[in-house]
Amino acid sequence: MATKPQAFDPKSQPGFGFVAGATIVALYLPIIVLVAFAFNATSSLGIWGGLSLNWFIKAWNNQQIVDAAIFSLWLALVAGALATMMATLAALAMTRTAPYRGQTLAYALINQPLIVPEIVTAISLLIVFSAVKATTGYSGAGYLVLAHTAFCIPFAYLPIRARLEGMDLTFETAAADLYANPWKTFLHITLPGMFPGILAGFMLAFVVSLDDVVITELVKSGGQETLPTFMLGQVRRDMTPEVNAAATLLLIPSILLVTAVHLINRRK
Amino acid sequence: MADAAEVARRYQAAAARRRWILKAPALLTILLASFGPLAVMLVYSVMEKGNYGGVAFGQFSLDGWTAVFFKYDPFDETTSLVVANLTVFLRSIKLALVTTIAALLVGFPTAYFIATRPAESRSQWLLLITIPFWTNLLVRTFAIMGLLSNQGLVNNALIWSGVIDKPLQMLFTDGAVLAGLVYVYLPLMVLPVYASLERMDFRLVEAGYDLYATRWKVLRHIVIPSCKPGLIAGSILVFIPAIGAYVTPRILGGGKNMMMGNLIELQFGQGRNWPLGAALSITLLAIVTVALVVYIRNTAGKGGAHGH
Amino acid sequence: MRNLLTGLSAIALVSTLGSAASAQEGKVLSLYNWGNYTSPELLAKFEAETGIKVTVTEYDSNDTALAKARAGGTGFDMVVPSANFMQIWIEEGLLLESRPDQMENFKNMDARWIDVSWDQGRHYSVPWQWGTIGPVVATEFYKGDINTHAIWLDPPEELEGKINVPPEKNDVMYAAIRYMGGEWCTGDKEFLKGVRDKLLDAKQHWLSMDYGIERMDSRDTLAQFYYNGAAFRAREVNPDIRYGYPKEGYSMFMDSVAILADAPHPENAKLFVNFIMAPENAALISNFATYSNGILGSEAFMRPDLKDAPELNTPAELVEFGGWQDVCPTEVDELYTSIWTDLMQ
Numbered sequence: 055m056a057t058k059p060q061a062f063d064p065k066s067q068p069g070f071g072f073v074a075g076a077t078i079v080a081l082y083l084p085i086i087v088l089v090a091f092a093f094n095a096t097s098s099l100g101i102w103g104g105l106s107l108n109w110f111i112k113a114w115n116n117q118q119i120v121d122a123a124i125f126s127l128w129l130a131l132v133a134g135a136l137a138t139m140m141a142t143l144a145a146l147a148m149t150r151t152a153p154y155r156g157q158t159l160a161y162a163l164i165n166q167p168l169i170v171p172e173i174v175t176a177i178s179l180l181i182v183f184s185a186v187k188a189t190t191g192y193s194g195a196g197y198l199v200l201a202h203t204a205f206c207i208p209f210a211y212l213p214i215r216a217r218l219e220g221m222d223l224t225f226e227t228a229a230a231d232l233y234a235n236p237w238k239t240f241l242h243i244t245l246p247g248m249f250p251g252i253l254a255g256f257m258l259a260f261v262v263s264l265d266d267v268v269i270t271e272l273v274k275s276g277g278q279e280t281l282p283t284f285m286l287g288q289v290r291r292d293m294t295p296e297v298n299a300a301a302t303l304l305l306i307p308s309i310l311l312v313t314a315v316h317l318i319n320r321r322k
Numbered sequence: 323m324a325d326a327a328e329v330a331r332r333y334q335a336a337a338a339r340r341r342w343i344l345k346a347p348a349l350l351t352i353l354l355a356s357f358g359p360l361a362v363m364l365v366y367s368v369m370e371k372g373n374y375g376g377v378a379f380g381q382f383s384l385d386g387w388t389a390v391f392f393k394y395d396p397f398d399e400t401t402s403l404v405v406a407n408l409t410v411f412l413r414s415i416k417l418a419l420v421t422t423i424a425a426l427l428v429g430f431p432t433a434y435f436i437a438t439r440p441a442e443s444r445s446q447w448l449l450l451i452t453i454p455f456w457t458n459l460l461v462r463t464f465a466i467m468g469l470l471s472n473q474g475l476v477n478n479a480l481i482w483s484g485v486i487d488k489p490l491q492m493l494f495t496d497g498a499v500l501a502g503l504v505y506v507y508l509p510l511m512v513l514p515v516y517a518s519l520e521r522m523d524f525r526l527v528e529a530g531y532d533l534y535a536t537r538w539k540v541l542r543h544i545v546i547p548s549c550k551p552g553l554i555a556g557s558i559l560v561f562i563p564a565i566g567a568y569v570t571p572r573i574l575g576g577g578k579n580m581m582m583g584n585l586i587e588l589q590f591g592q593g594r595n596w597p598l599g600a601a602l603s604i605t606l607l608a609i610v611t612v613a614l615v616v617y618i619r620n621t622a623g624k625g626g627a628h629g630h
Numbered sequence: 631m632r633n634l635l636t637g638l639s640a641i642a643l644v645s646t647l648g649s650a651a652s653a654q655e656g657k658v659l660s661l662y663n664w665g666n667y668t669s670p671e672l673l674a675k676f677e678a679e680t681g682i683k684v685t686v687t688e689y690d691s692n693d694t695a696l697a698k699a700r701a702g703g704t705g706f707d708m709v710v711p712s713a714n715f716m717q718i719w720i721e722e723g724l725l726l727e728s729r730p731d732q733m734e735n736f737k738n739m740d741a742r743w744i745d746v747s748w749d750q751g752r753h754y755s756v757p758w759q760w761g762t763i764g765p766v767v768a769t770e771f772y773k774g775d776i777n778t779h780a781i782w783l784d785p786p787e788e789l790e791g792k793i794n795v796p797p798e799k800n801d802v803m804y805a806a807i808r809y810m811g812g813e814w815c816t817g818d819k820e821f822l823k824g825v826r827d828k829l830l831d832a833k834q835h836w837l838s839m840d841y842g843i844e845r846m847d848s849r850d851t852l853a854q855f856y857y858n859g860a861a862f863r864a865r866e867v868n869p870d871i872r873y874g875y876p877k878e879g880y881s882m883f884m885d886s887v888a889i890l891a892d893a894p895h896p897e898n899a900k901l902f903v904n905f906i907m908a909p910e911n912a913a914l915i916s917n918f919a920t921y922s923n924g925i926l927g928s929e930a931f932m933r934p935d936l937k938d939a940p941e942l943n944t945p946a947e948l949v950e951f952g953g954w955q956d957v958c959p960t961e962v963d964e965l966y967t968s969i970w971t972d973l974m975q
Binding site for chain 1: 662665673686688689705842
């Protein structure tokens, strides 16, 4: 880190840069190992056996992995977007207002999925959704979208709310004083101000949905394998670098997407 | 006069209606796919257990709840307090607390560091933090497994540098579970803390130094209080999933030492005692709720004391 | 904002309707199977011959599969339960009596797998894979006799803290009961107390209780109580790995394919069941999953290294010690479950 000891930077705190650097190294180490072993010539995830592209070819030709990866991404995008929109609307209704009846209840309800361990939600959903599936005969992806959206909402909600709460009311009051209509005030003042929160919320929701194993495992119907549930099935037997290769390939659209969001955000 | 009151009342009613409409999609979704189904757990916890899992409907029984606290030993035909359940509960709480503290210790400086970068590079740092979490959780957990294994990078590095001469057993220990949990839940700490730090007014910090405060005092009395909502949000976001975690302890812990999530899963799986599983789930929920309320009350109280 | 919202919900709606519609199409089949157990080559060949596309959805334990199927509405056509669960599936009315024994390719079935206790005369199911469960040992580190459960129940010093045991109630209980000199399904409480104490004591010497054999590749474990096909794969990585057949008695397992009672495509499923009884197709399953199948003549199509592997060919003098995990009476099963939950905690 290029620090200039002479100039006094009021913002800097000693050692924080080091912790941040170490954190990033620690975060990337498993990823690097993961990517490296995708190129392993042998079937081991721990011992290096030479360079090879075999696992990429295998993963690419494995229809099961390809289907699961596509479905995972689709589900995370849809559920993440739905959850973020719902959370944004709810946050607008629930922050910066005088306390009103039912507010605490609504707040508790929004955060409810957070306090219930996944396994508990998963089993309740299995019981309830199965009954619905058996009566309606519909066993499509709607159940997974609904379940994922529900548990993503609080994750999207928290950063959005945190952002809203800290926002300065001055500009909005000023706009209202200048007779801007509420919709315009929202569009030009509130929304841009909220945007970093919304983006953080969407990213959290997306990641949480993408990583879910337990709920998906119990809610999924035929042909609704996600990458995590596919891998959970592999845990019983042995893992091969094939899943590393799949995960490495998945990194590419992920990075593209994050970068796109990043660029949009910067233009604001 | 009456008209003005009427207008105000109508305005308020309209505002209340608008608030409910805005909240409705989120609340309905959660009611349908998260909160509502939990009622099933309440029902199941007071039913007789079924033969191969499930419950015998209509046969009311408190056996599930009794088994949370008392264990009937079919071999001695005695009943005693369940120590095993308690041990698992305490272990989970301890591990979740340590995870939260570790995530705070690592996550706060990281978020602070990012928030104090020049505006244009901040989002790049944030991007750097987020990318690893775009890879699959299970794959990452397996990668950590590879790192910590006997012939993994960490052991090899330690042997190569002469710190140890034969591999250390790191995998399948509580330490491995802790490392895994911190790794997995770190972004849930960094992002909210960053969000609240980012809109902090750093002129306050400068003012602090003008008053000859030390760096530590500035941190303690200015920075931390002003990003408290983020710190609280981050801690809650980490603690709660950590206490009910299922996948990470199972893979990195090797399945020998259970956490609460695994204990519950056992009852719904091979234990074939769904009423007990349901009762344990509700107990876990109660513990989490109590912890949450106590935590929020306490921090809210202290926040008030700082606000002078 | 509102446009975005309606747009996205429209996408969601279209996609869900889309998947509902495809479920009603004719040329599909949904297999619910153990993870990493289905040969992609087999599915490709089936699709080439019949035009039916098979989608695979996976589970990781008998209990998960059973819980889902009992809850209903899964949309799966076929499932692959283990022998010790098959009776429950049949009793609960979850399976279709598809009569594989009247199918064309049934003539290839090895006679020893026809009148099995869990599906007399094969009215419901046909074998997918079968194997045995025993000690897997890194003989570079331990030179003693490996044809005994003492490897993991009374571990020698060399293997202390380096042992993995799978979290499978029936597999572990069966071995422990036989090791202590009992018979499977015994309800003798005095004896079972001894079994419990033995297991609780042995657990202190184990490193983990989990699935997976790759931890032997990195020598994190030097011995496992595990499945023969996995032992074969472990030996491919470390040539010193050996698989034992305990003289105290070891258990065999078989996972069999059956059609679900509420299968949306039962006719397609029957085609598949018949298809996998052809030797060249059964061999594809084995070549992928590295276990034996139950079809005569499939050896000719199997990988030579697999066909002759010691892990898959029980030595003649040790065959007699193998046994099956029949479904025990409920009250006995509850005793075993009680021991098991004590052990897991």
